[in-house]
Amino acid sequence: MKSHARVVVVGGGVMGAGLLYHLAQEGWTDIALIEKGELTSGSTWHAAGQCPHFNGSLNMTKVHVYGTELYPRLEALTGHAVSWHGCGGLRLALTEEEVNWFKYVHGISKLAGYEAHILGPNEIRSYHPFLETFGVKAAFLTVRDGHVAPADITNAMAAGARQLGAEVHRRTRVTDIKRLPSGEWQVITDKGNIICEHVVNSAGSYCDVVGAWTGHSVPIANMLHHYLITEPVEELIALKPELPVVRDPYSHSYLREETNGILVGPYETQTAHVCWNGKPPAWDFESELIAPELDRLTPWLERAAERFPLFAKAGLKNVISGAITHTPDGTYLSGPAPGPRNYWLHCGASIGICQGGGAGKYLAQWMVHGQSEINMREFDPRRFGSWADAEYTARVAVNDYHHMYHCLKPGEQHEVGRDLRKSSLHEKLKAQGAQFSQIFGWERARWYDPSGTGEVFSFKRSNWWGPVREEALAVRERVGLMDLSTFSKFDVRGRDAHAFLERICANRIASRDGGIVLGHLLTPAGFIESEITVTRLAGDHFYVLSAAAAQLHDLDQLHWRLSDQEQVVIEDITDRFGCLVLAGPKSRDVLEACTFADLSNRALPWLTARTTEVAGVQGVRLLRVNYVGELGYELHVPMARMPEVFNALMAAGRTFGITLFGTYAMNSLRMEKAYRGWGSELTSEIDMFEGSMERFIRLDKEDFIGRAASLGHKQRGERIKLVYMSVDAADADVLGNEPVYHGDRLVGLTTSGAFGHAVGQSLAFGYVEPKLARAGERFEILILDRRRPAQIIAEPAYDPSNSRLKG
Numbered sequence: 170m171k172s173h174a175r176v177v178v179v180g181g182g183v184m185g186a187g188l189l190y191h192l193a194q195e196g197w198t199d200i201a202l203i204e205k206g207e208l209t210s211g212s213t214w215h216a217a218g219q220c221p222h223f224n225g226s227l228n229m230t231k232v233h234v235y236g237t238e239l240y241p242r243l244e245a246l247t248g249h250a251v252s253w254h255g256c257g258g259l260r261l262a263l264t265e266e267e268v269n270w271f272k273y274v275h276g277i278s279k280l281a282g283y284e285a286h287i288l289g290p291n292e293i294r295s296y297h298p299f300l301e302t303f304g305v306k307a308a309f310l311t312v313r314d315g316h317v318a319p320a321d322i323t324n325a326m327a328a329g330a331r332q333l334g335a336e337v338h339r340r341t342r343v344t345d346i347k348r349l350p351s352g353e354w355q356v357i358t359d360k361g362n363i364i365c366e367h368v369v370n371s372a373g374s375y376c377d378v379v380g381a382w383t384g385h386s387v388p389i390a391n392m393l394h395h396y397l398i399t400e401p402v403e404e405l406i407a408l409k410p411e412l413p414v415v416r417d418p419y420s421h422s423y424l425r426e427e428t429n430g431i432l433v434g435p436y437e438t439q440t441a442h443v444c445w446n447g448k449p450p451a452w453d454f455e456s457e458l459i460a461p462e463l464d465r466l467t468p469w470l471e472r473a474a475e476r477f478p479l480f481a482k483a484g485l486k487n488v489i490s491g492a493i494t495h496t497p498d499g500t501y502l503s504g505p506a507p508g509p510r511n512y513w514l515h516c517g518a519s520i521g522i523c524q525g526g527g528a529g530k531y532l533a534q535w536m537v538h539g540q541s542e543i544n545m546r547e548f549d550p551r552r553f554g555s556w557a558d559a560e561y562t563a564r565v566a567v568n569d570y571h572h573m574y575h576c577l578k579p580g581e582q583h584e585v586g587r588d589l590r591k592s593s594l595h596e597k598l599k600a601q602g603a604q605f606s607q608i609f610g611w612e613r614a615r616w617y618d619p620s621g622t623g624e625v626f627s628f629k630r631s632n633w634w635g636p637v638r639e640e641a642l643a644v645r646e647r648v649g650l651m652d653l654s655t656f657s658k659f660d661v662r663g664r665d666a667h668a669f670l671e672r673i674c675a676n677r678i679a680s681r682d683g684g685i686v687l688g689h690l691l692t693p694a695g696f697i698e699s700e701i702t703v704t705r706l707a708g709d710h711f712y713v714l715s716a717a718a719a720q721l722h723d724l725d726q727l728h729w730r731l732s733d734q735e736q737v738v739i740e741d742i743t744d745r746f747g748c749l750v751l752a753g754p755k756s757r758d759v760l761e762a763c764t765f766a767d768l769s770n771r772a773l774p775w776l777t778a779r780t781t782e783v784a785g786v787q788g789v790r791l792l793r794v795n796y797v798g799e800l801g802y803e804l805h806v807p808m809a810r811m812p813e814v815f816n817a818l819m820a821a822g823r824t825f826g827i828t829l830f831g832t833y834a835m836n837s838l839r840m841e842k843a844y845r846g847w848g849s850e851l852t853s854e855i856d857m858f859e860g861s862m863e864r865f866i867r868l869d870k871e872d873f874i875g876r877a878a879s880l881g882h883k884q885r886g887e888r889i890k891l892v893y894m895s896v897d898a899a900d901a902d903v904l905g906n907e908p909v910y911h912g913d914r915l916v917g918l919t920t921s922g923a924f925g926h927a928v929g930q931s932l933a934f935g936y937v938e939p940k941l942a943r944a945g946e947r948f949e950i951l952i953l954d955r956r957r958p959a960q961i962i963a964e965p966a967y968d969p970s971n972s973r974l975k976g
């Protein structure tokens with residue numbers, strides 16, 4: 170074993186091998202993988218090997234599609250035999266909402282470039298003559314996905330990496346990892362140590378144990394999962410070609426052919442639990458099965474037999490029962506762990522055979538080039554904070570397993586693992602009918618339900634539509650109040666705070682106390698990493714705000730960009746302050762009744778701030794800024810004192826018809842103003858010019874991270890261009906990731922959308938070919954499988970001159 174390597178990957182399952190292969194492909198060959206047993210001897214060896222195309226997320230779909238394109242070619246690429254079965258798949262829908270889901274995913278299939286068709290119930294048997302179609306409303310047919318032998322692809326990828334110079338050490342156990350003063354990592358094994366620049370935790374079921382050595386809390390639970398294989402069945406021996414893999418919400422199972430027998434894998438909906446009583450597996454656990462629990466499967470197997478009667482008459486040959494890693498949101502962890510640089514997580518996969526190739530490719534790009542060609546936010550481990558502790562993770566992972574075949578509609582979330590982070594107004598808002606959703610552990614009101622029935626989740630406009638309209642119009646016509654305490658909040662202080670922020674932001678930082686600017690942190694390659702609002706409280710004190718979900722991500726970005734020479738202290742004060750958004754033409758009147766501060770345009774113009782007293786509460790950071798495009802304020806209030814300020818504003822607002830509003834209304838209002846969103850319009854896939862953010866990038870500044878690359882991008886021209894569109898929508902608005910057509914040509918995709926209630930118009934953002942990004946240009950957007958006319962509008966649909974918010 171060598172003493173130094175650029176990268177050490179811990180774990181030789183499909184995830185570790187997939188990364189090793191792609192690091193080598195990207196040109197990093199001074200790399201080593203360490204595996205305590207044999208390659209695949211963790212979860213990988215006993216997986217059923219299905220590799221589906223169907224997925225509700227565009228980025229995840231790209232991961233899946235890449236795998237299904239790579240695996241059939243791996244033998245030719247590496248010389249290692251790979252058994253790939255491109256039998257296709259059939260996913261069944263039993264409800265109208267599942268059919269809507271299929272329609273949405275059908276749009277994603279066009280963007281990701283895989284062949285899919287939605288079949289009516291009568292068409293299904295021509296693809297699968299043995300399937301009973303009772304209760305089925307539709308099927309989603311995927312033509313070119315299938316299943317693969319997990320050991321084949323893992324060994325092939327490891328072999329391919331070795332051919333390029335990577336080392337693979339089998340039967341070598343990593344026993345500890347330490348961070349050295351140099352910033353490198355020391356990987357300690359039972360066969361010697363390696364010092365490396367980057368270490369990757371790809372330790373499968375052990376990833377939380379391995380993470381704990383360096384103080385990283387890794388939110389995974391090991392779930393016990395089974396599948397059964399029958400003896401060969403006469404009807405299938407005779408059948409050619411192979412049947413497609415079926416995914417059936419009635420039996421909550423996958424059902425497919427396996428060596429002329431039938432393979433059935435149920436995801437039980439009530440009885441699942443974590444393995445080994447929640448403890449990690451023993452270090453010598455290797456290529457073993459866990460004792461099966463067939464009783465808990467029985468009801469689902471009976472249903473599987475109703476769906477696929479051949480299964481009932483076949484003799485049982487094999488039961489496979491083993492551990493699958495699950496994260497609370499069912500998506501694997503791939504990216505930097507929070508904290509010191511170059512500790513990467515690449516684990517937590519529950520569909521890892523399918524995902525191992527693509528996950529490895531995109532993480533390798535991120536490690537080698539500083540960013541990946543796809544948006545990695547949904548894989549980034551920093552989407553979970555310390556609130557995702559072991560108890561939360563186990564509870565939610567079990568629930569996620571139970572919902573494996575459940576269609577989660579827009580807005581729908583797990584009901585367990587809730588109420589982790591709450592603002593001090595939570596109970597008050599709940600009493601007003603707040604419908605909460607969870608964001609980075611916080612509970613945040615989506616809308617207020619006056620009927621008390623709760624949200625009917627749907628891909629279409631639903632029972633929230635009317636109340637959200639009232640909330641949005643109240644903000645436009647009178648005054649609205651919103652609890653937006655979920656903001657991530659940082660104090661940046663010190664002698665060099667101003668120079669530091671100038672160096673990391675594309676925009677110019679305010680030169681006067683009280684000034685507010687919108688700033689973007691760019692990658693060195695000039696793409697959008699973060700969006701922050703910077704308020705200068707004093708020459709050496711700045712208040713930095715960013716998205717709730719970006720708390721750990723942006724804290725890392727701030728720390729990682731700080732040089733040793735700069736005297737700056739960065740403090741995460743997210744939990745210390747709550748935030749109330751008071752907005753609407755009457756907001757000044759309401760606030761004036763609660764503070765002695767001068768709120769006139771002269772004293773507190775748009776985009777300025779001051780620290781003041783409101784409703785008897787000192788130290789309120791009052792920012793004249795908002796995301797809804799009205800005269801309005803953000804009041805950043807010490808969290809414990811929020812109720813006093815809230816009560817005073819509500820009391821003063823009563824005569825003006827003050828109304829509580831939530832994030833659904835905020836989304837509608839920001840769409841009317843054409844305000845972009847971080848994570849949807851603004852991602853690390855695009856530059857400032859493509860995102861039409863020219864007015865926030867100051868290329869005339871001496872220097873900032875990403876400036877040189879941005880100059881290059883300006884010269885190169887845009888590859889795609891953000892456009893703002895009105896949409897002739899019917900009963901469903903744009904959600905994001907719908908295809909955009911120009912005539913018959915696919916020319917782009919949407920990023921987000923909403924109905925603008927004040928302008929009476931459905932609105933959407935999207936990226937299209939630059940030559941089509943002209944005001945008035947007409948397109949069609951595929952919304953739930955129907956093409957809806959859309960047209961580029963040149964200006965914000967509401968108040969393009971900004972007269973309202975400056976009023």
Ligand SMILES: Cc1cc2nc3c(=O)[nH]c(=O)nc-3n(C[C@H](O)[C@H](O)[C@H](O)COP(=O)(O)OP(=O)(O)OC[C@H]3O[C@@H](n4cnc5c(N)ncnc54)[C@H](O)[C@@H]3O)c2cc1C
Binds near residue numbers: 203341492
């Ligand atoms: C019954 C069943 C059916 C499944 N079916 C499918 C399917 O059809 N499709 C699909 O996509 N997925 C399926 N899966 C899931 C799939 O198996 C996993 O998602 C995938 O194998 C995870 O790969 P991994 O590399 O993260 O973990 P693993 O394969 O567990 O690899 C981790 C490796 O790290 C090694 N390791 C851990 N700690 C150390 C250490 N300290 N030092 C050295 N080495 C260490 C372990 O020995 C292990 O080999 C199934 C799983 C099960 C159990």
